[in-house]
Amino acid sequence: MENKLIAPRKIQGFWELMPKEEALFEDMLSRLRKVFENNCFQPLDTPVAEFSEILLAKSGGDVDKEIYRFTKGHADICLRYDLTVPLARFVAGNMNELIFPFKRYQIGKVYRGERPQKGRFREFYQCDADVIGENLSLTYDAECIKLYEPCFKELHLDAMVEISNRKLLAGFFESLGGNVVELMTIVDKVDKLPKEEIASLFKEKGLTASDIEKTMKIISTKGDIKEVKALSAMCDNDTFKKGMEELEIVDEYLKALGMTNYLYNLSIVRGHDYYTGTVFECYIKGKRSFGAIGGGGRYDNLCKNFMETKMEGVGMSIGITRLFDILRNENLLNTENYTSIEIGIITFNETLLAGLALMNKFRESGVKADIINENKSFKAKMKEANKRSLPYIIILGEDEVKASIYTLKNMQTGEQEKLKFDEIIEKLKH
């Protein structure tokens, strides 16, 4: 029979984990879902593909090269590259059915056709929580920042959030008469370039030595709200003052929310130019070198491409694929503790039916029990049990079945105990 074999290749850069790691990843996702629900965010699940005119509305042709775009019949379609534009489409399309402020979270895959490299994926998960509404209180800015704390806690990590407000620098650059967008783009590079280079980039854009000195002072500011307030006198611009005021208010709210792991870092601008107020980035506490694991901020007009009504928003995001990838590379994942089978049952021909019944009884009691594949020799079954590093096995002979007493063998210690069903359940629950 002719059967030309095809190499089982996956597309490079597309996210796929081996089962043990996937189990941990799934566990992380379900913990995050729980936190979002607990914080009154509602789930949303938009399609992976949208009409190109929707997805490309915002950015003109900017993301065109990276995007997966194709036609099907007459439809011009793209795979989504973020979860924000689909949210805007959803909100604009369901204005009359939604209750605002609308708090939604979404965990889903997004697609960017860039060249794959370490830490960069073409298909990866994003995890976003946003609040959308008209005339949104700054309490929501504080809430989105605070949200990192329970999220990271559920992942057994500590979050550290660095906060700024774009109005501050925007107002300051305005007061210097500079091109705000260009100057912001330079600030966005602060973490990547040495100070001298940043300064010379400012110089190229026409800032005077004294202006550069002031700018460097602002963007070097890191600390608590007092250090931010110490800059108040530096600038008289209204936007600057508004940013300062918003930061102070958000700080009050953060304190009321019991948030402790945060600081102000006025060099944070977040590349995207749709942020208009509060901006923030989240790091693993004590591991700033891993880079930002998430970020977010306040934006003015989510749905501007789709409708006249102005909907403000503020949102936070966790780069969950990136986070998992980092934890894996740093050997911070506990894959060894995960087991898909808690008790392996080894049966003989005459005890197979009893073994199936026992397995079912265990599962109904919430214990992950499994029969070792029956179509194998005893020796092969024992070999499989070892290979799987099962925590426990039961070798089920006829005597065990008759007496309803089972020899539970701890595969790590070799220890054996004769126990009744209920005693095994009791033991495993501890």
Next chain:
Amino acid sequence: MENKLIAPRKIQGFWELMPKEEALFEDMLSRLRKVFENNCFQPLDTPVAEFSEILLAKSGGDVDKEIYRFTKGHADICLRYDLTVPLARFVAGNMNELIFPFKRYQIGKVYRGERPQKGRFREFYQCDADVIGENLSLTYDAECIKLYEPCFKELHLDAMVEISNRKLLAGFFESLGGNVVELMTIVDKVDKLPKEEIASLFKEKGLTASDIEKTMKIISTKGDIKEVKALSAMCDNDTFKKGMEELEIVDEYLKALGMTNYLYNLSIVRGHDYYTGTVFECYIKGKRSFGAIGGGGRYDNLCKNFMETKMEGVGMSIGITRLFDILRNENLLNTENYTSIEIGIITFNETLLAGLALMNKFRESGVKADIINENKSFKAKMKEANKRSLPYIIILGEDEVKASIYTLKNMQTGEQEKLKFDEIIEKLKH
């Protein structure tokens, strides 16, 4: 400012739910995940897109018209149309890292570019559990059938599984000297066409009146294993006898597993010609008219397009999007019971910080509390609380904050109670 608005259209037939329904759907998915894990299946999450040569390997050009296919750079890519071919690619590509039998489940979106219609989607969820290995015991066939029971139970439904074995009819048709594939295709239509038409289709394929009578007798058989065994004498073909034997063994295993809601229906063949033994379909008990909610069976060689080693498999699938769609259309979803906010807190300027602290304390105790958007008048806040059908609200005045005693108002009954924080937690946990 020029801003040409774009209509916020979603691609037709792509799955998207409103938040309340999505919350119920997410809940269903997480319940199913729990059941699969409890039954020792490991999670897998393959990419949504694969190389076309992988996805189209099995079917030649058969699914070509339905499939979403495109190129990106030099890569010829398709969106997956099921979860089975990606599983085959994954198993073949990771043979040396996996431990067999490999039990995996996957819940993910699949894509079929057909014309959308009632109950048919272009993007929808599939939910599969499969066991892959060499020389797989029939216990796994029974396990996959049994799995519907805890899955449906978790969804507060009763499963009814109808079972057959393709060898039975294949062997029988063989013994008649007929074209097995063509005759099976006719059997697959039994639920859709009247008996006379089925009989005349058999006649067209050259079956004699006596053969047709026998065939109709077999495919009309519905009942317990005794009724299947009563047919034993009808045919002497080895494949037929093997099918009969396998059904009897699987029946023993099902009984050992405590399965009760199943019957044999020998007209079940499952369209896909890759099933080679046990086949089954699952219905909601008492609601057969809703159609099959899932199905599955035993197949011989999962990875034949990708490697020489023969890997057998048996799997079950739940059409979870279809199921949800049916429950929704039949008004069997309890969306009214879901609330994203359990307690709405209405604050005044002077109690906002105390309100944020209280909200945080509730959330840390697992209660979904939320401040009603602060940037609103008191009247507008009360209106929002009503619109959201919140179960409870607290109107937080200065007196409440000072005394740490809160007036909890039941929004359904209008009842008000003055309670301490711990008393509220206690009350809500019941």
